[in-house]
Amino acid sequence: MADALDVYRRKRDFARTPEPAGAVAGGDGERRFVVQRHRASRLHYDLRFEMDGVLVSWAVPKGPTLDPSVRRLAMHVEDHPVEYLHFEGVIPSGEYGGGDVIVWDTGTWEPVHTDDPGAAVRDGELHAEVHGQKLRGRLVLVRRGEGEEWMLLHKHDEHAVDGWDPEEHPRSVLSGRTNDEVLADPDRLWRSDAPADRASVSLLPEPLPDEAIDELGALGKEGTWEVFGRTLKVTNLDKVLFPAPPDGQGPPVTKRELLAYTARIAPYALPYLEGRPLNMHRYPNGADAQGFWHKQRPAHAPEWLRCWENPDADEGETTAYVVPDEPAALVWVANFGALEWHPWTSRAESPHEPTYALADLDPGERTGWDDLLTLARLHRTALEHLGVTGRPKVTGRRGIQIWIPVVPGYIFDDTRAWVEKLSRTVGKVVPELVSWKWEVKQRKGLARLDYTQNAINKTLVAPYSPRPSAGAPVSVPIEWDELDDPDLRPDRWTIRTVLDRLAEHGDPFRVLLGSAQELPEIT
Template sequence: MSDPLEVYRRKRDFTHTPEPAGDAPAAGGPGRFVVQRHRASRLHYDLRFEIDGVLVSWAVPKGPTLDPGTRRLAMHVEDHPIEYLYFEGVIPSREYGGGDVIVWDTGTWESVKTDDPRAAVEKGELHAEVHGQKLRGRLVLVRREGDGDAWMLLHKRDDHAVEGWDPEEHPRSVLSGRTNDEVKADPHFLWRSDAPAAEASVSLLPDPLPDDAIGELESLGKQGTWDVFGRPLKVTNLDKVLFPGDPPVTKRELLAYAARVAPVALPYLEGRALNLHRYPDGADKTGFWHKQRPAHAPEWLGSWKNAEADDGETTTYVVAEEPATVVWAANFGALEWHPWTSRTTAPHEPTYALIDLDPGESTSWADLLVLARLHRTALEHLGVTGRPKVTGRRGIQIWIPIVAGYSFDDTRAWVEKLSKTVGRVVPELVSWKWEVKERKGLARLDYTQNAVNKTLVAPYSPRPAFGAPVSVPLAWDELDDPDLRPDRWTIRTLLDRLESDGDPFRVLLGAAQELPEIR
């Protein structure tokens, strides 16, 4: 075949699918392989070996295994373009192969028993020594006699063989660490089929702060005008200490953090009224709540007029419509950012149901983790998507994205029922008394936060305490990390975490759901 991708292209409409169309194949190159877990009309695994500039591919319904006693059916399919090595996203349902895809494993491979693997495939038997993160050792593919595209896949009995090894027990991507469900809810990358293959991968993640912006901030004296995200912002008192620490954290450092984290934090602030907790004299002094948009705010700063405000109440709120707003808030002395859980377009309709695990004086960190894990189990049982986050102080919160149409009465009642069900499992840890002194040091599962203009601290907001701790979203399995603490990350360490692990809350942005009945 002059073009090994001819069949692949003929089956797809590249005006609708995000898959790569593929460049003309080039001979040679390193021997790479990929296994993608692909949920199309049926779940299967796509096993692909780089041969002569394309990916020679098999669909394996039950997935490859390290178990030498297991034989897997593998259907030989059309060659795929080399760019598919890193394809992780969603193919539209109306397209060929529609469904969600993760890079389940990848690495390098070597052809065994032949220097011409393409010829070996044509003859119907390929021996491959694979060096992946999950798959290791000798894989053998053999075409079944008389069955055309039907092959058998097996793992040889070697040092890497594992009896009973099941791929479904290892469901996460080796690229992003995410499951198929998480990728389906929030694909991080899109393939543009109208672009050259080398440029086809388009990130859907927020644009980061330009590198030179922090250098510009560092070059300013005690004050000046900082051009950040295209907005001129007058910054003052840059060397003022705002957080005690070793060394103390200055306002300049806070602004640098706010600018770097703003693109990641913005989706949880955007379109919502902000309640700002200001500490203009630093975290070791008394702070106060500031809700009214100040008259001296720059014209570009978003706002929302609350038509329901009574006399003496806030009439106009700040709304974060762009990342520069986060930097403005930090410059304004807001050490905490608290967005409403409803949008300004529908202030009486929450977009999240909130679970607030509020420890008492006698609640240990281990006790709080027990409560969080019980909520994890309950949500898994209900099939509900949510994610926890540490508060940066002592607590843990769980955010659950919901579809439009619920009232705060609805979410409060649902969370109350869920938490009281959990509380009955460990009554020795929980009090339902409102007054702190009546709880006798026990934890409170606070469903009352589900109310209009009651807010929980935003993901990635600093907290006014020693070292500038941060409220940080978690993946569920991090609740089992022995090193986890509610104030583990600070504005000095959080950015490294984002760089290595990404944002665990992003999955919530595409996962609005109905709340199931709790019996």
């Protein structure tokens, strides 16, 4: 039998959207209402009243107001679950209503002139006395004609305010955040039923408890380590894998320290690795020795370590890849001697469809760091002009990469052609900095804007992966405005410092996980 939320559920893929699936609730207790400021294809406000176990909803393009002289268009939309009262976050691009959402106002309400507000809605006129933090007093909704178009107004009462504009009150009443702040940090939600010091809740997987790191530290040169619910045999824990930092500030980095870092960073790095075949750059004798690529999942790998068998593998090619789908898998990879982690930019279930378009800014001998920053800023400007979401990442070595999330359906030829057009447009602005030659010698020391990485099994180093250099530098996502930081360097952060950065600033790449988009035409 159909229920009031069937239309709501049909429009959403709950494997992708963080919105609640919900169920029709009981009708006891105070009636609540919520107004959400929602930046989807267009900015609007969603006004929702709790009645008959659901939130009866209207989309108000210009938002509700306390000004009694103003009439607002309000479009009646599908009922939402009661759990939506406290929904604040980012609906992924490509999903219904994709965009960022804050709880702009919430409180209780009472129906006026009726004991059956559901019937009043069906009859086309609802009077509601609202008790919110921003909205107070009498709101009236009146249907216009036979469709879903309604009119919203505020009565002339003691709460009316002439000229009152909702856009002058942009912050969430739950978290205090603006839409921009939610978009920049969608990995947190606000628990209104929790004390203030515990109300902000991370959506990231739980980090490894300190006790597990202590257990690793207590082991001898080898042993078994319980980590993320898995038992790993760890070996050669005191072997030096990275030379001491070049500035002499600190000792060399041992395998024990690498494993501890990997366990701590795994919950942050996993969203960019899970579901993807992994190319492992192994240095079992440390970064000072010759490394090699290892792609084949070894026969001795534990059964729980996910494997993807490549149906397109020719004779002599890799037939089975490690797919790190849980934090312990990444710790296993590090224990296997992989100092660098290079996930595919497509997922195992759709290996020919990239999920990111990638721009790789590679300096030359004559192009300094300041020149590379100039090129990155020009990419920033171009993407802003196109309305495309992307984020930069320092590589931990010399360069900068820009990751641009795309909707399913593109093939690598599409993303490669688009990034080539983007980069060539940028290159025309500063032709004295850029070479399009393939051979390094032919570039004559100029930078290369490399679009050729947009190809199957062409991989760029993962966010938060170490690099095999002295001091164990890390490839770190940054915000666009950090390109203007005079202290920025491609190898600024190491496995000893990047966790403090994450604790203070969060993960700038997190926004990419909900921002898959179509690539606009570049003319």
